[in-house]
Amino acid sequence: MLFLYEAIGKDGKPTSGSIDAVTEDVAISSLQRRGLMVSSVRSAEGGSLLEKNITFFERVKVRDVVLLSRQMATLFEAQVSALRIFRLLGAEADSAMLRRNLMEIGDDLQSGSSISNALAKHPKVFSDFYVNMVRAGEESGKLDETFAFLADHLERTYEVTSKAKNAMIYPAFVIFTFVAVMVLMLTTVIPNLSQILKEAGQEIPIYTRIVIGISDAMVNYGIFLLILFIIGLFVFWRWAKTSGGRMSTARAKISIPYIGNLYRKLYLSRIADNLNTMLGSAIPIVKALEITAAVVGNEVYEKLILESVDQVRSGSSVSDALGRYEEIPGIMRQMIKVGEETGELTSILKTLSRFYRREVSNAVDTLVGLIEPVMVVALGLGVGFLLTSVLLPIYNISSGVT
Numbered sequence: 287m288l289f290l291y292e293a294i295g296k297d298g299k300p301t302s303g304s305i306d307a308v309t310e311d312v313a314i315s316s317l318q319r320r321g322l323m324v325s326s327v328r329s330a331e332g333g334s335l336l337e338k339n340i341t342f343f344e345r346v347k348v349r350d351v352v353l354l355s356r357q358m359a360t361l362f363e364a365q366v367s368a369l370r371i372f373r374l375l376g377a378e379a380d381s382a383m384l385r386r387n388l389m390e391i392g393d394d395l396q397s398g399s400s401i402s403n404a405l406a407k408h409p410k411v412f413s414d415f416y417v418n419m420v421r422a423g424e425e426s427g428k429l430d431e432t433f434a435f436l437a438d439h440l441e442r443t444y445e446v447t448s449k450a451k452n453a454m455i456y457p458a459f460v461i462f463t464f465v466a467v468m469v470l471m472l473t474t475v476i477p478n479l480s481q482i483l484k485e486a487g488q489e490i491p492i493y494t495r496i497v498i499g500i501s502d503a504m505v506n507y508g509i510f511l512l513i514l515f516i517i518g519l520f521v522f523w524r525w526a527k528t529s530g531g532r533m534s535t536a537r538a539k540i541s542i543p544y545i546g547n548l549y550r551k552l553y554l555s556r557i558a559d560n561l562n563t564m565l566g567s568a569i570p571i572v573k574a575l576e577i578t579a580a581v582v583g584n585e586v587y588e589k590l591i592l593e594s595v596d597q598v599r600s601g602s603s604v605s606d607a608l609g610r611y612e613e614i615p616g617i618m619r620q621m622i623k624v625g626e627e628t629g630e631l632t633s634i635l636k637t638l639s640r641f642y643r644r645e646v647s648n649a650v651d652t653l654v655g656l657i658e659p660v661m662v663v664a665l666g667l668g669v670g671f672l673l674t675s676v677l678l679p680i681y682n683i684s685s686g687v688t
Contacts, residue, residue: 359433555642562635
């Protein structure tokens, strides 16, 4: 059970943190053996419902982990002890969740745990990739270089991922605006105009009847349609959480015209960068592939990498194992093959990573440039069609009367 404590240290300064213990008495005894004067101990699970909900939604941002890695690299280079580093950074962290996790890591280090094992207890903050990189740094005695590598790697990943996500924000906003305008017109403007057409008693064109029918359905049954839409979203969300759903959505994500190409390049960049970073830290190729599969972020690529791991274990080369899949382009397979034959695989992977990062950046810039005019034209055509469908018959009626 996890307990939170406040105490006075040997130097007379107040300190706080968390400790794992069977009971509160055992927690107090453990703290006292560390030379702490305990002022309060409480269960970490005993917070209010509001506190639990806040904790549930807490997330540590990638840029916070990047900054943390930079700071740790600097402090390790300055020969500061690991315990002091985590205590210091934990006290200064802006994120409450990160501050709490760093304090717990400090407690584990004080209890004799290794840094990698202490980090592994916090998978929401430190991924398998991060933990294994730190473990390799511990074994080589180059933790300062390891954290510098991690900061560089996370920064590159964050930059590419953020650019891809930001490219989706604008079209999502335009689509939302388009739908909102259509709904507003169909529920407020069209009903008033359609009433004039119905009272005129003249024949209404088929396209106008379709628009009026959609408008009547939204006005009379809008709440039911909204409920059905919400239920549909919930069912889709639950399905997307299943194994088959995750695979289908992952496949769809890389199959959408143009946008799918952007995602494929993003995942290929992530694969090359992860493998380059881990192999450069002397992590075995099989372990590097397994970790890359876990952090690639797409079920399709995760599955093919894990299947490739079995091939590599059986004696196959990485290029031959990955080359069996159409999701891995030929240029990537050929370059990896050259790297294996020349013993320069990490250098080749670094080149591939740079290449695909540039490709993602260029694809995002092109996509943003194309989306703006396309969305504006689509919005104008949609609104124009609705108004024309109703205003044109009204104009014909008024012309006939005149």
